[in-house]
Amino acid sequence: MKLMTVGGGCFWCIEAILNEVKGVEKVVSGYSGGTVPGKPTYREVCSGLTGCAEVVQVTYDSDIISYEDLLVIFMTSHDPTSLNRQGGDAGTQYRSVIYYHNETQNEIAETVAKEMAPYYENPIVTEISPLQIFYEAENDHQDYYANNPDAGYCSAVITPKLTKLRKMHADKLKSISA
Template identity: 75%
Template sequence: MTTKNLQIATIGGGCFWCTEAVFLEVKGVEKVVSGYSGGNVPGKPTYREVCSGLTGHAEVIQVTFDADVISYEDILVIFMTTHDPTTLNRQGADRGTQYRSVIFYHDDTQKAIAEAVINELSKYFEDPIVTEISEAQTFFEAEQEHQDYYRNNEQQGYCSFVITPKLVKFRKLHADKLKNT
């Protein structure tokens, strides 16, 4: 019986459908759950409430990964290179704090790695990186229709025009990190 070195990464790069689709293809990723974190209202928020921008939550994914297969640093490099970390509270046409670029760290080691990755990658971007680095807060799983969204709705317009190009970019930039399918 082999044991896995499972760890959690909580990240938000705009719409969670996009980031979920990317990380479902990453070697060493065991599970990806779309959800909400970072808000300031009591109770579990709904998609509609988060989309209003009034709850303070960001659309995020929680990635469970085997750290013996892929490092937290590699998770963050993939994250930072598959969305635009230089736009404040916006990804493409999606605007508002719920679409902010954010890394929610779960311990001091993750915080230090996040800071180092951003520092290292900043020289590759024309504009300053505005990705928020914050201590992990309560994670709320999104409604079932938001889980595995791309695979279940691949022909939908948003998927075809927004998510598919991100997957193509990911597959090209990080071919060595793809799951063997």
């Protein structure tokens, strides 16, 4: 099993998307990239003052899904050209970011970003940085979409992203849902 840590707006969205991918064993919502001491809380991260981004840490089987394929799914599941914003979520805590765990991941992330750039009208602004520390988010943020599919944010924001995922990457998903 290998690890990937990425952020692309609200962690609830990225968690729901990556949970559908074949080879993904676990997705944990959390925070990374901050500069304040101690484990940050959701409220502190939402303030934008911690420097942390909302991220997910993915445990995956590299014999089933490659890091490169996971990054392509990630990059097409949010807007990597939007600086510190995804839809209505604004602030550095919602930045597009890939936190690599080793130099090989760094090289793959840089390559994927360059290869995907021509598909976007605007430049990709996804931060690619080494993972320093990952803090797991509070329990009520884990499996948020699975536990709250009818919540307003889930219906309005996450469900359309899942529909797009299922159209673009059906061959890489655990099961195809409508």
